[in-house]
Amino acid sequence: MARRIPMIIGERMMTKLAMVAFVTICALGGCAAPQVKIAPVFFPPPPENPHVQYLTGISDSTDVGENKKQGGFSLLVTGSQADVIRKLGKSYGIYARNGKIYVAESTGGAVVVIDPVKGTLDSITGAGDPRGTLKSPVNVTVDTEGYLYVADPARKDIVVFDPAGKFARSFGSDLGNYAKIVDVAISPEGDLYALDMGTGVVRVLDRMTGQEKRTVGKFDALEKSLRLPDGIAVDSAGFIYVTNIGNSKLMKYDRDGNFLTAFGGMGDHAGNMVRPKGVAVDDAGRIFEVDAGLGLVQIFNEQGRLLMYFGQSGLPQGSLNMPAGISVTKDNLDLYQKFAAPGFKLEEVIFVINQYGQEYHIPRVSIYGLGHMEGKEEPAADSKKENSEKK
Amino acid sequence: MKINLLQLLSTSCILLFSSSFSFADSCVTTLCHPAIGEIKNLHQPVKDGDCSSCHQQKIKEHPVKGGKSFELTAKDAALCSQCHDPKGKKKVVHPPVKEGDCLACHKPHGGSGPYLLDVGENQSELCLGCHDAAPFKQEFMHGPVAFGACTKCHDPHESGEKALLKGPVRDLCLNCHADFATAMKEAAVVHPPVKKSPCTSCHNPHGTPTALLLRKKMPDLCVGCHVALGKKLAAVKVPHKPLTQEASCGGCHATHFAKARGLLAGDEKSVCLGCHDTDKLGTPPLKNIKKELEGKKYLHGPIQKGMCTPCHDPHGSDNFRMLKGSYPAELYEQHKEGKDGKELTYELCLTCHDKSMLRFTETTIYTKFRNGKRNLHYVHVVGKRKGRTCRVCHEPHASDGEKLIGKEGMKFGDWRIPLNFTITPTGGSCAPGCHRTLAYDRDKPVIYKK
Numbered sequence: 001m002a003r004r005i006p007m008i009i010g011e012r013m014m015t016k017l018a019m020v021a022f023v024t025i026c027a028l029g030g031c032a033a034p035q036v037k038i039a040p041v042f043f044p045p046p047p048e049n050p051h052v053q054y055l056t057g058i059s060d061s062t063d064v065g066e067n068k069k070q071g072g073f074s075l076l077v078t079g080s081q082a083d084v085i086r087k088l089g090k091s092y093g094i095y096a097r098n099g100k101i102y103v104a105e106s107t108g109g110a111v112v113v114i115d116p117v118k119g120t121l122d123s124i125t126g127a128g129d130p131r132g133t134l135k136s137p138v139n140v141t142v143d144t145e146g147y148l149y150v151a152d153p154a155r156k157d158i159v160v161f162d163p164a165g166k167f168a169r170s171f172g173s174d175l176g177n178y179a180k181i182v183d184v185a186i187s188p189e190g191d192l193y194a195l196d197m198g199t200g201v202v203r204v205l206d207r208m209t210g211q212e213k214r215t216v217g218k219f220d221a222l223e224k225s226l227r228l229p230d231g232i233a234v235d236s237a238g239f240i241y242v243t244n245i246g247n248s249k250l251m252k253y254d255r256d257g258n259f260l261t262a263f264g265g266m267g268d269h270a271g272n273m274v275r276p277k278g279v280a281v282d283d284a285g286r287i288f289e290v291d292a293g294l295g296l297v298q299i300f301n302e303q304g305r306l307l308m309y310f311g312q313s314g315l316p317q318g319s320l321n322m323p324a325g326i327s328v329t330k331d332n333l334d335l336y337q338k339f340a341a342p343g344f345k346l347e348e349v350i351f352v353i354n355q356y357g358q359e360y361h362i363p364r365v366s367i368y369g370l371g372h373m374e375g376k377e378e379p380a381a382d383s384k385k386e387n388s389e390k391k
Numbered sequence: 392m393k394i395n396l397l398q399l400l401s402t403s404c405i406l407l408f409s410s411s412f413s414f415a416d417s418c419v420t421t422l423c424h425p426a427i428g429e430i431k432n433l434h435q436p437v438k439d440g441d442c443s444s445c446h447q448q449k450i451k452e453h454p455v456k457g458g459k460s461f462e463l464t465a466k467d468a469a470l471c472s473q474c475h476d477p478k479g480k481k482k483v484v485h486p487p488v489k490e491g492d493c494l495a496c497h498k499p500h501g502g503s504g505p506y507l508l509d510v511g512e513n514q515s516e517l518c519l520g521c522h523d524a525a526p527f528k529q530e531f532m533h534g535p536v537a538f539g540a541c542t543k544c545h546d547p548h549e550s551g552e553k554a555l556l557k558g559p560v561r562d563l564c565l566n567c568h569a570d571f572a573t574a575m576k577e578a579a580v581v582h583p584p585v586k587k588s589p590c591t592s593c594h595n596p597h598g599t600p601t602a603l604l605l606r607k608k609m610p611d612l613c614v615g616c617h618v619a620l621g622k623k624l625a626a627v628k629v630p631h632k633p634l635t636q637e638a639s640c641g642g643c644h645a646t647h648f649a650k651a652r653g654l655l656a657g658d659e660k661s662v663c664l665g666c667h668d669t670d671k672l673g674t675p676p677l678k679n680i681k682k683e684l685e686g687k688k689y690l691h692g693p694i695q696k697g698m699c700t701p702c703h704d705p706h707g708s709d710n711f712r713m714l715k716g717s718y719p720a721e722l723y724e725q726h727k728e729g730k731d732g733k734e735l736t737y738e739l740c741l742t743c744h745d746k747s748m749l750r751f752t753e754t755t756i757y758t759k760f761r762n763g764k765r766n767l768h769y770v771h772v773v774g775k776r777k778g779r780t781c782r783v784c785h786e787p788h789a790s791d792g793e794k795l796i797g798k799e800g801m802k803f804g805d806w807r808i809p810l811n812f813t814i815t816p817t818g819g820s821c822a823p824g825c826h827r828t829l830a831y832d833r834d835k836p837v838i839y840k841k
Binding site: 255 | 747750751753754755756757764
């Protein structure tokens, strides 16, 4: 029987925990500089071998590095500003590429670019060029040349910024009244896949001209079609993964537009989906599905078999709150390794956006590390086979 | 009174000693106890004429008609242990020894053989006097058993090992089978029971009706441990014939140790080609695979790696030619899929090759055999009129043609249908016996005349 995912946010429990923590801190430190050391949070929890660890989070510029100043980042045209703490507003999408993290700050009408190496957190707002003014960006992607593509459904188009952060072009306003581009991705061939939540298709666009080449996701058979799609990812072989809220499934298509498979389905058991939002695929073909309904991230293999989940509520740290966008990267692993528990070797880093929960000290961007605990290897496949033969 | 007692004692002593010495010379004569004199190997005291070490005269008169003048100096084993170390202290004791009945086996005065036995090296007559003879009279006999050298392996008195063995089973076997022991030490792969367990797990050390002293014939013996395999062998529709023949498992596998994985004598291909190298195997004859592979420019991926088992199950399967998945036996077969999308017709091939090749009428991804986007694999294989099996164009093992496309053509009854396949950077063409010459091009689709 499938294991049920714990979904209890437990407001009462949170209050109790907060009270206990407060009393303890006061007793030990006289209410001065509360520093609570929390044990590393692993997924799955002990005694299972850990595969994911919650590392840290980003809520504002002080979380990024010692340099708290804004500006000084090549993609930006913000100019010199005073020392201020730049808080991340309510955000939705996130995309990590070339060592930088791009956050679609929907309510702030900006794309925030975080450079963890330089320790900067800055905004692209389109300032200086009204054509680049963002209204409510929800998702972003970056192509091989460093151009940034922003899905802004409030503007009803896709805005493109060059690597210097200047407005380059915009397109998509001619896609029809019902079109609502909510996510974007670049295919290995260089096409821009624009996910249209309004009409339930993936629009394959020429990334230079915005010209529509074809659409993916529209079939006579409803079970193959998209309805209220929310997130898109493309793997290195060009396969397209879409989170589809309409049937609570993750849909897989090929670049010809053929429907390949769908998995998930409404429910609260492991592997089910309620409100699938962001999606990412790593180099090993693992599929990461963010579920705002279940409040966690599920990892599937290429066949759609659930491998594990993480970020569920009720943890000392590392819980998600109404998560949305997700991105997986191997960039700057050394930088994040210092947050990992001794012996836990990172292989990739996962960024997940929390839309809410800051009052519970849940960061805007939760950062997890996928890796392995050194010395704790999985049993060899051969010995498993040998054991099964003896039965 | 004192004097009387001393006199009696000294008289008795004189009588006793004087009489004992007189026994030595007089017990074994032509008239008295002559049989003892004829014994080949005498008990040492008998040889020394020291009868009194075992026999004690109780009555002066000897011989006494209907009575006995002598009795033994001690009873049962106590008599023997006056000289010999007492037996019966070890874990396992031969019942006669336990009961002190040394004479169940030994002759007290001597025997025709060594050790006061009336048998020589062949002890079967003695041992089978008590033990049931049936297990020792089998068609196939262990050498020492056939010869009756029971004590080569068994200690007749006592032992720390079960069955009165002279040592642990493996050590005992390897003491004689020394060449085997040396070869096993040097072997790359050793059958785990051979490495750890007693040899008697598989072999009967005395004799069997089956060759090689096996407790059961193969494969029954092997499936005793390889249970899952046993169930499979019992159920398969297409068994590998050697398994049902005399050599059975041993036809392919070394049973003790081998050079290669799976207790094979070499890589899979070499083992398989050990038999599949002739035109006369089976009725009708199977393909001569060795000939089929020889000198070919292109080999199927698994064969390049020296493997046959990725496609064939050497123990048998439910599929044509013991294939590991479904593949039609006939030349033409309508392609079928299960309701859940499971492949039914070409499960074998599509385990490795992308199933999507046969899923879509149009593709730019899953095959290069397409005219523009039109999927020509789909046209040939899934097409409703006549589904052509892979073998119509592709050789399953080896070919001189790229993509394993047969240069000689596909066998169609008495005729080999030529394919005349040519390949270009963006497509190719066929001029087969199936249809007129047709070309295809992925970039600039060919428009076919209707």
